Amino acid sequence: MPDNALPFLEFAVLALWGCGLLVRWAGNADRARLWALVASGFALLCVSLAWWGLELRSVAELYDEGLLPASLRAHFLVLDRLNAPLMPMVALVFFLALLMTPKTKRNQFSFSRTLILEGLLLALYSCRHDWTLIALLILVAIEPYRDLVAQGKSARVYTLYMGLSCLLLVIGWAGVTLSGSSGGGQMGVPAVPQQQPPLWAVCCVLAAIWIRAGMMPVHSWVPYVFERGTLGSVLLWFTPLTGAWAMVNLLLPIIPDDLLRGLGIMSMVTAVYAAGMASVQRDPRRFLAFLYLGYSAVVMAGLEIATEHGMTGALCVWTALGLALAGLGLVLRSMEARFGQLPLDRYHGLSAHVPQLAAGFALTGLAAIGFPGTMGFISGELLMEGAVTSYPLFGVAMLIAAALNGIAILRVYFLLFTGKRLEASPLLGTLGSERVAILILAVVLLGGGAFSSPWVQSRHRAAEAILADTHRDQDDDDEEDDDDDEDDEEEDEDKEEDDND
């Protein structure tokens, strides 16, 4: 079992949790933000180095040889080809969110909870043990509830949906476990079932993930949470797409093909529906929520296509669009901090005040629709290529969704940044930290677009490994069938000899 040169993942998680506890005694919001930035930056560095090590050594996975006992290393804090770029993506989004936290929001934004959430997400992504994965999914789901309650808003809708999702997940996986179908696995797929689990259990797990990923018709909680929660916290919770992660690790190995196809169809319907809804919104937060729903749906659809190109495209889109939409959300958050609510029923004329934010919005918005030259372009092409090959209607639906999203984003851009210039006496210009964050996003989104080849190939290797693992049972069954046939032939030969005798 190859080990990391240093236990990078342990360093990252422990630094985040440790600082998450210490930050409560920071004294003031500015100091808390500084400590949080340092911890988050350190975590970003660690996970990036871990990824780099994985690529340098050209291995399928790496374990942390740190504080964890040897018996647990195969189950926790494991770096593999699937999660290796996702963890730096998550860490970068958290870092940028902390960097861009405006002063007016620093007293409301909980740096402590943010760091702990980041640690939980990194632990979630690197977990191989199925029940621990489920426990982490449930723990992570508590954060939006706490945020809504802390804001004094009703959390009933969220509790209903997410509570049901968690309950179904536990019941379903209990059914899978009791049927003897779960166990340890490799490549981020903890369960390669030795036998097909009961259909009711699979359906429970499917329903749980369906709700969590915000697929139609159980998606209404997503815009609800976006509207009422702290925008920064909501973005950080949604961007990693824990629903898609649960799908890859828990559902893909056990779901029959027919159900997978049905899930794919609903995902595409959700993508088109979300794109249509985004283009008519009058609230920027709901607009963002529907963009996120579309993003989740497209990734889920790509995973469900279960072909090399489709899955490679889905894995690429997961990272590219995650960064782009997080960036878009952070720009909107900065706008809200300055100008308050910005209804999308009139022109606001804000470009002259915040030209860098306007440029940031345009850049991240274009990356979110897969504009040429950005990180999302090749991802989208691969995904559509996979979709058109397997299910042509999927490809058409994806094109429609992409076209509508493009119209939605430019519509909001024009509404926010053009029109009669807002007359305001206080300085509303862009802060230095915001400019740095937008620059980082620009470098990543445009650089990732220009030099996408190594990254696409690494996603392709991850896709190959996922597909190989989910089809591994079938290959084993075929070998067993061949052995049985050989045994039968030998028995027949013996019987003939006996008859002859």
Add this chain to the structure above:
Amino acid sequence: MLEFWLNLLGYSVILAPILLVALLGGASLLNRPLGERVTSLVIKVVIFAGLVASLGMLAHMLWTGHRLISISLGDWAGVPGYHFSLKFVFDRLSMPFVILSYLLCGTISAFCVRYLHRDSGFNRFFVLFAIFLLGMVVASLAGTIETLFFGWELVGLSSALLIAFFQDRPTPAANGLRVWGVYRISDAALLLAALTLHHMAGAGDFSALLSSGLWPLGHAAVTSQQALLVGGLVLLAAAGKSGLVPFAGWLPRAMEGPTPSSAIFYGALSVHLGVFLLLRLSPLIQASPTLVAIMVILGLVTALYATVAARVQTDVKSVLSMASLTQVGLMVAEIGLMPLLFGPYGLYLPLVHLLGHACLRTMQFIRAPMWLTDHRESENAVGAQPGAASSALISWLPESVNRWLYRWALQRGYWDAGLDRFLIDPFVGCFQQFERWEQRWTRWLDGSLGQSDKERF
């Protein structure tokens, strides 16, 4: 040695606009926009370098008799079974178009430096202009349909954002969004065509699709039905980009942008990109007689509509936009008819038509703000006012028909009204109803049905 210089020239043609975008866009992102003088110098140098390089390539091709030179920048990204290759071809179609692009962009940029002097949007204009130039060069020289799509999208984005250039007024923004919406339909059609072609031919390479690879010769190795499907998508893409019916309504709206951008986009280059696409894929379209017929009819209907509409427009830029559209319609019809009448070499006619029209219309657009002055000067030179035009559009038609035709032309064929009534309004109405249902559902779940927004939040 010769090959070294050839490659250098070829790379220079492609890399010049990339360098321009990197310099102007990068400086803006770093919040250090270049001053007017430096911007002007950078643009002049880069465009001049690109023009000289492209003329050098042309000279080489004429001297050696080569009709096709390919330059490949390798795979942008690829996995087994799918490659996105960046390939550029210099042939008898791309060379004139890229030289035209550099020439006209250079001329317009020199004009703009003075036209937009001390305008607050000076830097923004030239960043978008650089993106446009990059898009045009990439689309002109594209050797694969994916590369062409790359340039196509860049042109569309810069076009929409430049229409909304005067962003203190809401009308330019609304018109920019409208044009962007049409472009998205066009982009979707082209992308679908690209993916379908990829599957049919195994590659998006034009030389693989059109066997002999030397424009205008070429034969598409596809069946008539395949050609109808893919060619139909290509025609839809071209119709959106070039403003053919039923998308003709966007072209006058695009006149909201600054006059130089109207000249370069809707007089010269962007509006002809659809025609260029049809020229490039003409062998594919010719493989389906049905599609050829549709294309010819579409072109002629567009030309007829535009020539009638041009006569009643109330501002000079709208008149010129309709005049452009008339010629574009005729070019589209020529692309369908000329190969039938004169064989593949008949495609030179629409190409020459395109080049001449682009130059003339650019000049007319640039002179548009001076129209009244020009008119008075010509009156002074002649010594009399020109004779009054007939009040009837078409004198041999009855008066009532003329009146109806006048209203129809003034409303620009009601194309936009039709799109609004049958596409946009139902779509928006439907999704707004979904939105109301969703809001109602979540309010019912959280028990706030009947409360006001203030109480809920």
